[in-house]
Amino acid sequence: MKVIVVGAGYVGLVAAACLSQSGHQVVCVDKNIKKIEALNNGIIPIYEENLESIVRESLGNNNLQFSSKIFVSSDIDMIIIAVGTPTLPDGRVDLSQVYNVFREIVNVVDHPIIVVMKSTVPPGVGEKVKKVFLNKSKVPISYISNPEFLREGQAVWDWYNPDRIVIGGDDRESIKKVLKLYSDIDAPRCIMDITSAEMVKYASNAFLATKISFINEIANLCELVGADILPVAKAVGLDKRIGGQFLKAGLGYGGSCFPKDTRGLDFVSTINGHTFNLLKSVIEVNFKQRIYAVRKLINHLGTINGKKVGVLGIAFKPNTDDTRESPAIDIIKMLVDEGADVVAYDPVVGSEQCPLPEEITLTNNYEVATKHAHALVICTEWPEILNIDWEEVAGHMRDPKVILDGRNCLSKSLLVELGFKYLGIGR
Structure with a gap:
């Protein structure tokens, strides 16, 4: 298929590279002209294992291109959005980049197309986007939520070895087409409505963050009572109901996902009248x-x-x-x-x-x-x-x-x- 990926950050660049390696024709778009020039020369702006070799190979066989503008030709099957959604000081998710992309899409699209949301957006945003933007389009635009679960440093491996592929949508034909993106990947397919798919991403990250904060609390208590967290965590993790992943005591979580998504989910909870006390403690x-x-x-x-x-x-x-x-x-x-x-x-x-x-x-x-x-x-x-x-x-x-x-x-x-x-x- 022919795909446009909007955003050349950690998610967008990995998505574009891996899709192109799988045989799809991909154009990756980013407004940062210097970044695009570097990428077209095979220079990767981020450190991610195996990503550089994939980009250079796909550039060489013309499966991958980089551009600073969205050009939607008549043969483009879908547009994947992978722009940033940072957290604002008050906990709200900044969706300005997402909304700007939709404004541009509505203006340039001249044939029916599928828009796939890879950016992490709060539950309910997809339905809002459909009402505010897509319903004003001159041509039908189908919306699909397809959250990513990539770990930085292992993103390429995770792309091809996911625990599950989550698809949220209300149009069966569009869902089938999006699934074709992953025809070479063996993983459970989880099909659901748009808002539920958006919630999966937040719920997953919130739970993993909870495991990290929990084991850190146990570690702090271990010091007070004279126990050692290493054998404690190992034994706890051997319980199949719990599992050992993310039970490693330390300085806490960081990165672009857990801090942003926990604060974002807390804000979504509050604005909807729910006090998420557990998440606040995490x-x-x-x-x-x-x-x-x-x-x-x-x-x-x-x-x-x-x-x-x-x-x-x-x-x-x-x-x-x-x-x-x-x-x-x-x-x-x-x-x-x-x-x-x-x-x-x-x-x-x-x-x-x-x-x-x-x-x-x-x-x-x-x-x-x-x-x-x-x-x-x-x-x-x-x-x-x-x-x-x-x-x-x-x-x-x-x-x-x-x-x-x-x-x-x-x-x-x-x-x-x-x-x-x-x-x-x-x-």
Whole structure:
């Protein structure tokens, strides 16, 4: 099929690349002209495993093109919307990019077409869009909700190996055509109405965020009673009713999805007259987890004013350069406020991707961050961090050589043996 994907961010670019690799003819549209020029030259603006090779291959066989404008020729089967839907300060979801795309579509479409919503939008938006925009179109436009469940850093793998494919719509023929996009993918098909499909995305992310905040609360309690969260979480996760995924204590969730979607669902709940107390607690626990980590470091150093603290890992998780809502960013800002001399390390993230205070040094060399440091905070479990020569690091750090392992990813026994003061989460 011939498809237009609007949006060349994490979701749109992966969708465009993978669809083109599956044999569809795809044009990916983004208003950022510099980004489009780079993409047409095979230069990928984000770090995502295997994505660059797919884009370059699809460019080479002409299955994929990039453009800064939406051109809907008569042979285009569908338009996929994958633009950003950020959260506003009051918790509302900013749908301005979505609405702008629909205004443009209604103006340029001259034949019946299917519009597929990949962007995460609150439940009820699809029906609103149909009434406000699509009903004014001169030609029939069918609306399908098709939420994505891609994990940053593993998005390409997730595209081809999804747990389920969710399709929300009220036109059977349109649903059948959208399913053809995934004819080469073996996964359960979940067909439902539009609003229910929108709710699936929010409910899924809210539940996963709840698991993370829950295990962090258990970890904090473990420290108070003298238990160790690692064997506790492992044993709890072996219960098939619970499962072990997302039961890893640490600094809390970050990224572009969980923080945005939990706040967005909380706002949707409130505006519809429902007080989602559980979700409010999940959000609060996640924020406090960063404060808890900094307080823990201060308690063991006495004061961090004037002391060098190396923060290892800036991306919100490994295998991505995304720093949105990263725990590391919050922790760094709190450390600076307390007077610490902070040097941050990440093997991938550069200063152009990271909104850090001006006084912070950001390096891609871990030795710069660890040398003469009084303490280190592990914020991202990058392989490059796990494989650091800790004996060498111990030799050039200053006492008391504290390591706050915010991801419980290092060997406590090894570090203690090397003379470090080891602090984990829930240990």
